[in-house]
Amino acid sequence: MRPIVHLPRPQGRCRPPPLPKFHLLPHRLPRRHVPRCHPHHHESLNTAREISNQIADSSPVLAFTTRTLLPKLSATFLNLPIVLLEDSRSADEDPRVVSTIQDLISTSPTTTQSRPAVSQEDTATLLYSSGTTGKSKGVISTHRNLISMVQIILTRFKLEGDGQPETFICTVPMFHVYGLAAFATGLLGSGSTVVILSRFDLGEMLRAISEYGATYLPLVPPILVAMIGAEKPLQLGSLRRVLSGGAPLSRELIDGFREKYPAVEILQGYGLTESTGIGASTDSHEESQRYGTAGLLSPNTEAKIVDPETGEPLPVNRTGELWLRGPYVMKGYYKNPEATRSTLDSKGWLKTGDLCYIDDDGYLFVVDRIKELIKYKGYQVAPAELEGLLLAHPEILDAAVIPFPDKEVGQVPMAYVVRKGESELTEAEVMEFVGKQVAPYKRIRRVAFVASIPKNPSGKILRKDLISLATSKL
Ligand SMILES: Nc1ncnc2c1ncn2[C@@H]1O[C@H](COP(=O)(O)OP(=O)(O)OP(=O)(O)O)[C@@H](O)[C@H]1O
Structure with missing residues (x-):
């Protein structure tokens, strides 16, 4: 039987995990099917507002969360029962907490309760x-x-x-x-x-x-x-x-x-x-x-x-x-x-x-x-292509390209650039570097330097944020 490994939760910021403690859990699966997990602590990157929107839309009947993340479950959802992913409850727990994961694990399932039928289309x-x-x-x-x-x-x-x-x-x-x-x-x-x-x-x-x-x-x-x-x-x-x-x-x-x-x-x-x-x-x-x-x-x-x-x-x-x-x-x-x-x-x-x-x-x-294409005089410019070129520059650490509104041509490609360490790369140099490699309609026509490019957890550039940043100065 393979062991399941539980690591103590690191305090505060993530630190290198201490040596794992082994807990042997009885398991009926054959040896090669027992997954080994080394969980560090979990964190939800969604904001309280995003979570509230999802709760309002989907009307869940039960929530699972950790004590640290509990404040992200807005008090507006007063009747939402919560199971804490913790070992035990404390005395002054949020009144919505109905149980802990440890309690659920140690409770034997009732044999009288029949499982609801689930079909593949559910x-x-x-x-x-x-x-x-x-x-x-x-x-x-x-x-x-x-x-x-x-x-x-x-x-x-x-x-x-x-x-x-x-x-x-x-x-x-x-x-x-x-x-x-x-x-x-x-x-x-x-x-x-x-x-x-x-x-x-x-x-x-x-x-x-x-x-x-x-x-x-x-x-x-x-x-x-x-x-x-x-x-x-x-x-x-x-x-x-x-x-x-x-x-x-x-x-x-x-x-x-x-x-x-x-x-x-x-x-x-x-x-x-x-x-x-x-x-x-x-x-x-x-x-x-x-x-x-x-x-x-x-x-x-x-x-x-x-x-x-x-x-x-x-x-x-x-x-x-x-x-x-x-x-x-x-x-x-x-x-x-x-x-x-x-x-x-x-x-x-x-x-x-x-x-x-x-x-x-x-x-x-x-x-x-398709929705992210920049339209320059009716030509389509793919930001991903220009970002690729920018990233190949030895002094550029990261980059994002967005459409910048222009009365004459519709939109022009604008680049947000993160320079490497000591680099003193100029706007003109960035534009020239890309200009040499692309057709004239794809040229970058505005450049701004930033400390980092905003991205979501799945790695996508948050272009909406950069577009509002660029256009807020208009
Ligand atoms: N290997 C890849 N190369 C290029 N693009 C990718 C790749 N993998 C995923 N994508 C992009 O991610 C998109 C899927 O994103 P996801 O479903 O995570 O959320 P989202 O589409 O960003 O949400 P929304 O549609 O609301 O903006 C794909 O349509 C594609 O544009």
Whole structure:
């Protein structure tokens, strides 16, 4: 029987975990199916306001939280019973607390109570899409959706490298589809060893890699940016693979990573909350050699590229909107039939909103999100392409490109740039660097320097914030 490891919760800021205490838990699963977890403490990145909106929308009947996060559950929800993820209750606990996880574990289940029947079409999860391009919506994934995604992860994720089982590090939140599909269900189902970080912290991540001999690191692009930006290559110990997903990964970032960490393979996964996870991925060395691709379609997946204006299907190598169909496509948006109708067509196709092309061999390339394209004199400029170029500049640590309103041409590309350490890079130099490499309509025409680029937990640039920052000065 494999041990389940419980680590004492670190106090305050994350510190290197002390040596694990082993608790043997009786388990009926065969040995290889018992997952080993090294949980650090968990934190919700959502704000109290975001959580309140989700509670108001979804009307939950029970909440699970920690004592630290309790204040995020607004007192407006007076009648919401709470189970604390703690060992015991204190005397002056919030009156809404009805139990603790420890109490629940030590209570024997009543045998008289029959389990409710659950069908594959019933709702399994209601994840809220991040709302980077519109209002956040509750995405209904059914049991069938989730089961098919777990199956994809079990068949396509390489769970062994050189005959040894992989040890995974979890840096992504489980309230997002990436963490839910990969860590909370798929890898748990595979019996893999998973080390969980409560949130991304570069030092903490490196310590965990070395301490637990981690070999596989699924991450989001900002973590890659941080790893490439380090002055000297970081000590990655036994790490063999990273998997990037959740947001665009430019070719320039891939090059930068390969140059700095030649021993580590870089793979990619593409997906949406609406597809309950991975719609395409690179799963092998050969597949990852196809420069810049997000990979081959997941099993049981159909895809087509359509003209976003007319809905007409386009041939290979032509760029248009990606539509996906498969057993993992969501049932719809919760209490939002209008949004469901405009995203799912009557034949079950999911309109991803992503501008993509598929090459002759079936490899998917993501250009950008249609809603994020900048319109310069009617030409379309993809911010992701310009961000990729900027990141290749030796003095640029991070960058984001947004549309800046212009009376004459509609919108011009504006760059927010984070310079490296001592760099004195000027606005003109940034514009010239990009200008030399792109068609005139794609040129960056405004530059501002900032200390960091705002991003959400799934790695997406919070362009709305940057646009309000830029336009507030108009
Ligand atoms: N490998 C990838 N390469 C490029 N883009 C990716 C990749 N993986 C995910 N994405 C982007 O992430 C999107 C899915 O995002 P997610 O479902 O997490 O929330 P959201 O779409 O940001 O929420 P909202 O639609 O409300 O803005 C995809 O449509 C795509 O634009």
